Amino acid sequence: MSPDLAVVVAAVAVPFVAAALTPLFFRVLGEETGFAGTVVALASFSLLATQYGSEGTVALEWIPALNVALRFYVDGWALLFALLASGIGALIFTYSPAYMHGQSGLVRYYAALFAFMGSIIGVALAADLIAIFLFWELTSLASFVLIGFYTADDSSQYAARMAMFITVGGGLFLLVGFLMLSVVAADILGSGAAFDLAAMLEESDAMATALRDRGLFLPVLGLLAIGAGTKSAQVPLHFWLPNAMAAPTPVSAFLHSATMVKVGVYFIGRVRPMLVGPEWLFLFATLGLTTMTVCAIMAVAATDIKELLAYSTASHLGLMVAGFGFTSVYGAETGVFHLLNHALFKAALFLVAGIIAHEAGTREINKLGGLRHDLPVTAAITTVAALSMAGIPPFNGFYSKELLFEAAVEASHYHDIGLLGWLYPAVAVFGSIFTVLYSLRFLSLFVGDRPEALDYVQSPPVTMLVSPAVLALLAAVVSVDPQLAVDVIVQSGLEATAVDPGEMHVGLPTSYSTPVGMSAVTIAVGLAAFPFYDRLHDGIRGVVGPTPPIRPNWWYDVIIEGLTDEGRWFAETLHNGLLRTYATWVLSGICAFALAGFVAAGAIDSIGVGTEVTVAMGLVLLVAVVGALAVVLSDTHVAGVLTLSILGFMIAIFYILGSAPDLALTQLVVETLVLVLFLLVIEEIPAIERIAVGTTVRDVALSLVVGVTAFITVLVSSGARPAGSTDIARYFAAQAVPEGGGTNIVNVTLVDFRGFDTLGELAVVALAAISILTLIVMRGRGDERSAARSDDDAIETRDTDTTTGGTDE
């Protein structure tokens, strides 16, 4: 069955339409807008569900000239991710009204959530590299808006900027990788498939070979890894994720655990069949396992429940990346199955954290305990989710972690990786021990005694309980019957991401094998070490705290601060308020670029040929230059204006001699007007003494540079001019009478062929006239008013200046 274009496009478009309509929703529903969101998300979900079982590409034409199309590819993997996004979206929208009760800025909040949901569904389904990039960056943009939701809070702004900087920056690396891919694809698959990822994946082997032949395999792999690694918070660029917890908790649950951060993992899975190989194994298995371990350790060091969950999320993303990194079929099974499992239990845990923060009023781990008395339902939800996170059998997290162990053990069977064959399983076990530890710590918030300091804890509203309960229930279903989840969706996701997919079977182990032993060791050591949790917690903090250089966050701060200082220095040096400084930089910059361009293009050689100039023209030009020299040397303003006029009239004569009578007429009129204007104005200004020159040497030098550049430019460009008249000139000459009905070609061009240009020109003159009028008239009024008004006048003057300046260009 092939997918239906209208349904797929509608599933992506519905959330965007809802985003545009959010103000309307809010006006009608107020704080209950979230429930409208539930309906929208469910609409997308059901549209996607109708495509269940279909596979294929559908496309809307977008930029046919560049072979870019709004192309969507539907298969099990895309549907798994898109259904997760819309399904969890529906739960988050249900949860939001109660959590965000009484907050301002809800229109922005819901609009960004809608836009995010549309982009994430888009990124899941898109099969065109440009469309993928677009949706990818849109999710970053929505994340920026949502992390920075508390606009009055500095730390929230800091976190939003950081997330934007890292994820959008990573997206740019991805774009470069895409362009390399598209160049190769255009070569071997034909230009029609230049951006068609689905077509590239069809021809995975040919693409991989072509990439290797051109030496682009490693660059593409590296660039895609940076893009995916920043988005999915892989070490060392993971630090934006814990900071992103400044966002409201529903956002953390939705974007920063269940969906957006998984885009990187999703994409790694998507391109896996094309790029898989020894380099792939080395890169992603190492990256993933490092992230998994480092972030699990950092989660143990966390003091805030959301911080703990954030590090834990990064750690589990590492697990998925490592899974996809292992080239065996178990690797793909790990990645796909854990993506589903993690979304279920981690979103539930975040929503639980939201309930705790909302009802207990604190997120400090040390201040919380014994919550099962006050929040019995939440405690039940947490038990399922936290044990699943820990990977304790028979909860669903156990199955996918077991698959990771199996993939790690199998790795050495597929590739000759030497010592790494032992190191990968060992690191996987080591990291998982910390996972067990922090999961138990989270669960322990609900057991034991209530601390004295904890205030009265209210029961959460039903709408806040429904969402995590649904997720926990799903997690429980997967725990009881993992094969059901595999049959329903995971198997089809596996087929898209694995090179040699087989029938996937999961279940509780019935006999001993190495992975079972590894799980047993993990759980046993985790349980045994749990009594020493506080000592471990303090120990890690003791190491990380006093040595900032091992924290990437510190490097980020140092680099950003340095760039900010540099930028400020740069701006103050270039834009110091002195007109001459601006002119110096602009002019010398233009000269440098022009000359460098000529040299680079080898254009200097073509100097020599040129147009004929008569003696009369030479003389007229000489007088013009002498006139200009007299302007420079003039002592008084009046002398300067008069000599400037000589220059202008000489140019008019030059136009006559150069067979351009229309220009000459215009120039004469304009010169006369300018002369009158100058004289009128100068009469008002006293002949002030010549202002000190100061840096004449520098001025002369710069003038000479500009003059020489202009000289060379004229020579180069008149030398390069094609002989004879251009096509367009011949066309205008031939069509002047039949089309324009006039014999003066220049006039016909101005008022007919290029009539709109003339309209623009007249607009400029009109604007100049209005501005001049404003300047003069406002001054007159200003005199009548109090002195305090003069500030406003100054502002208005600047505004007018900008308008005219803009149109001049």
Added chain:
Amino acid sequence: MTAIVLATAVGALFALGTFLLLQRDLIRVVWGLAIISQAANVYLLTMGGIAPAVADSVPILAGHGGGAPQTADPVVQALVLTAIVIGFGMTAFALVLSYRVYEEHGTLDVTELGDRR
């Protein structure tokens, strides 16, 4: 003579205009702007090819029936004509702006004006 003459004239006008642009007297800056735009117009016309002024090279057709003669490039002339008019608007505006600056601040020294930030 080759394009050297034109190139020298345009180069000299640009140099003199730039020198005025860097002066501290605002009125002189406006003059500099005017000279540079004149020079740019001459440069543009040069690009179209300067033809000696004989009846055939003027881009005006002899009559409604006749064919098109070998003319100087009319496209460039239309372009320069627009540029002249816009240059006029800009010069006039800059001039009145300078006048207004003088009225507000009592000086035309751009260095002094810049320091007032």
